[in-house]
């Protein structure tokens with residue numbers, strides 16, 4: 424029954440009521456009155472029966488489909504508003520729809536009235552959001568549901584890596600990539616919240632890459648070559664352990680994470696560093712040959728170093744010392760040794776030490792050992808292109824491999840007999856401290872990290888703690 428019919432019934436009842444008042448002037452015995460009263464009573468009776476056995480309600484109509492009944496239009500509208508709020512809540516917005524939602528009034532039999540559940544109605548509506556797509560190098564990476572959060576998101580992602588503090592003055596932070604945002608309407612389920620978006624940017628893009636095992640590869644070496652951890656490489660290949668044998672030509676997977684956006688930060692950072700104590704050996708003839716005695720215990724010092732650095736996401740790509748202040752001087756350890764027969768471990772004539780030191784990299788020498796314009800040069804610079812592999816000059820054990828101030832990413836190898844070699848300014852290190860290396864083994868890639876102009880390998884030969892001219896030892 425439509426609203427119009429209800430009004431008609433009401434008007435009819437009003438008319439009958441009006442008749443009752445006019446009855447007073449007419450004898451009740453008049454047949455007209457009796458007839459009228461009978462009609463009136465029947466009408467009122469059936470009207471009351473109708474009103475008591477039915478109820479008014481509204482249909483909620485979505486795109487011309489009657490979804491269900493709700494008591495009133497107000498209640499229906501309230502229900503719809505709640506649905507849009509609840510749907511959008513996880514994204515911090517109010518959801519929207521392109522569906523037509525209308526209400527139509529009805530009277531239904533009491534027994535037939537079942538109120539529409541909010542969940543049922545919610546399922547019959549499709550939702551969208553007016554979001555902002557984040558484009559990196561023109562590729563969309565996600566759509567942020569709340570468009571006005573886009574700038575805040577990108578700034579917060581910059582700060583995630585910049586981390587300014589009283590010890591870290593950030594001079595600039597910018598995106599290396601072309602990052603843009605663009606208004607975009609997408610279905611609700613395709614949009615992400617601010618928190619999800621920031622998390623996604625921090626986590627980066629996970630890609631499964633196929634890798635062909637090379638000769639001499641190990642799980643560890645594959646990890647180093649691909650900027651991954653051994654356990655990450657193993658996790659990419661379920662069922663493998665470090666003991667799983669790799670065969671050249673075999674295909675394995677690398678679940679590699681690449682950042683969506685690279686944040687470049689430049690700044691000045693102040694670090695407190697340890698100054699390792701020196702060990703000074705003195706000969707004491709009163710001691711037996713090979714006997715040692717500590718005359719003075721050494722202790723480490725401390726210094727405050729100010730670095731100017733460039734950082735890409737969480738990796739420092741270059742840093743140079745701006746200032747250095749000793750907070751506490753190191754105290755040398757003085758060791759007295761009994762007289763020893765000194766064996767000459769190297770000689771210029773033969774150009775070899777022990778089993779011989781070979782060139783770690785083939786290339787022209789761009790700077791020689793000794794005094795040069797800027798001071799004493801403690802090694803030789805061998806020209807090389809960024810990424811060229813260089814090798815261990817002799818068999819030995821890696822003392823350290825990592826960032827080392829002006830040396831940038833560098834490696835120090837102990838060859839025994841007091842002989843060490845250093846390899847500096849690398850773009851990548853392929854060995855780690857404690858590892859044994861063989862002569863000719865690739866240990867790192869040429870770069871220009873630390874205090875370096877242009878890519879080259881800075882190579883040092885250190886004998887009994889002092890650098891010597893590598894050209895006297897190389898063959």
Ligand SMILES: [Zn+2]
Nearest residue numbers: 802803804881
């Ligand atoms: Zn150098």
